Amino acid sequence: MIDLEQQKIIFAHITKIMKNRIEVLENQRNIASYALAAKIASESGTKTLKKRINLRTICCIAICTIMASGSVIAITQLKSDEVVTPFKTRYMVENLNGDTVDTWKFWKIDAESTLVVNIVNSGIVDERKIKSIKDAILSTDKIIIDDSITHKGLGTSSTYFAGWRGALEESSMIKTEYAIPIKFKIIESESEIGNIIIKLSTLKDQDGYSGFTKSTVDGNEILKSQIIIYDADGISDEGLAAIVRHEFGHAIGLGHSTAPEDLMAPTINMQIPYISECDTDAVSQLYDGVAMDKTVCMK
Incomplete structure (x- = not known):
C-alpha cells in the first residue's frame, strides 16, 4: 500500500513530466502512447497501428508504471496520420591506411576523460530536434517494457535506456579491462572539432540510408x-533520436x-527504438577486450 507521502511524490513527478512536455502537447487534443501502440500492434499482427489516448489515460499509465517498477515508460507523440517506418543505416571502420576493418574497436581512454561530441549544422533544425539529439546521448532515463511486445516472453519485462550515458553507466558497473566512456561534452560548432562529429544534412541519401557512421582507428x-544524419530536417523528433x-x-x-x-540492427525497427540490455552487455564485453563483428542478443 502506498502511503500519502509516496502518492505526493508520485503525483509531483507526474506533474513535472507533463510540464516538460507542454510544448509538444500544445494545440493537440490527443497523443499516442508508442509503447502501448506497439504492444497492440504486436498482438493484432499488424505492421502499423495508430492509437489515440487522452491525457488522463497517459497519466494512469505513468502512475501505474511508477508504482510497479519505479520507472516511467517513455510515451512518444505520434500524429494521427503518422506511419512508423524503419530506418536503414550503415557504418564503416577504417584504419589509418584507409583499409576497412571488420572487428570491433573501442576508445582507449582513462576513466576521467571526456569525449567531445560536436553537432555540425545544428542551425538547419529547430531546438526540439537538437534536444532530441542531446537526450539520445545524455539521458539516464530507464524504460521498462513488457517482453511480450518483442515476443521474448510473457509475464517478464526488460529494461531499456533512452540515452547512451545511462546505458554506458550501466555497462561500466561491470569491471572491464578498458574504461568505458561515460562523460560527454556536447558542442555546436561548424568547425569539425571533437572526438565524435554528428553532421546534420538536409540531403537524402541516394541509397535510402538515414544514417552513416565512419570510425577511424x-x-x-x-x-x-x-x-551523418540524412534528411535531418524532415525526420520526426523521435525518428532523429532513434x-x-x-x-x-x-x-x-x-x-x-x-x-x-534491437536498436543496433542494420534496419532500425521503430517498435522499441531504445538501447537494450543486449547492447549494454555488448559494450561491457567490447571494453573487456572481446573482439567480434556483431552484437549477439540471446533474449
Whole structure:
C-alpha cells in the first residue's frame, strides 16, 4: 500500500513530466502512447497501428508504471496520420591506411576523460530536434517494457535506456579491462572539432540510408568517429533520436545486432527504438577486450 507521502511524490513527478512536455502537447487534443501502440500492434499482427489516448489515460499509465517498477515508460507523440517506418543505416571502420576493418574497436581512454561530441549544422533544425539529439546521448532515463511486445516472453519485462550515458553507466558497473566512456561534452560548432562529429544534412541519401557512421582507428583504438544524419530536417523528433542512438552505438564501437528488433540492427525497427540490455552487455564485453563483428542478443 502506498502511503500519502509516496502518492505526493508520485503525483509531483507526474506533474513535472507533463510540464516538460507542454510544448509538444500544445494545440493537440490527443497523443499516442508508442509503447502501448506497439504492444497492440504486436498482438493484432499488424505492421502499423495508430492509437489515440487522452491525457488522463497517459497519466494512469505513468502512475501505474511508477508504482510497479519505479520507472516511467517513455510515451512518444505520434500524429494521427503518422506511419512508423524503419530506418536503414550503415557504418564503416577504417584504419589509418584507409583499409576497412571488420572487428570491433573501442576508445582507449582513462576513466576521467571526456569525449567531445560536436553537432555540425545544428542551425538547419529547430531546438526540439537538437534536444532530441542531446537526450539520445545524455539521458539516464530507464524504460521498462513488457517482453511480450518483442515476443521474448510473457509475464517478464526488460529494461531499456533512452540515452547512451545511462546505458554506458550501466555497462561500466561491470569491471572491464578498458574504461568505458561515460562523460560527454556536447558542442555546436561548424568547425569539425571533437572526438565524435554528428553532421546534420538536409540531403537524402541516394541509397535510402538515414544514417552513416565512419570510425577511424589505429590498431584497436578508435581515434575519431563521424556520423551523418540524412534528411535531418524532415525526420520526426523521435525518428532523429532513434537514428542518433543507433549511430552513436557504432561511434563507441558496437557492430550491428543479430536481433532484428534491437536498436543496433542494420534496419532500425521503430517498435522499441531504445538501447537494450543486449547492447549494454555488448559494450561491457567490447571494453573487456572481446573482439567480434556483431552484437549477439540471446533474449
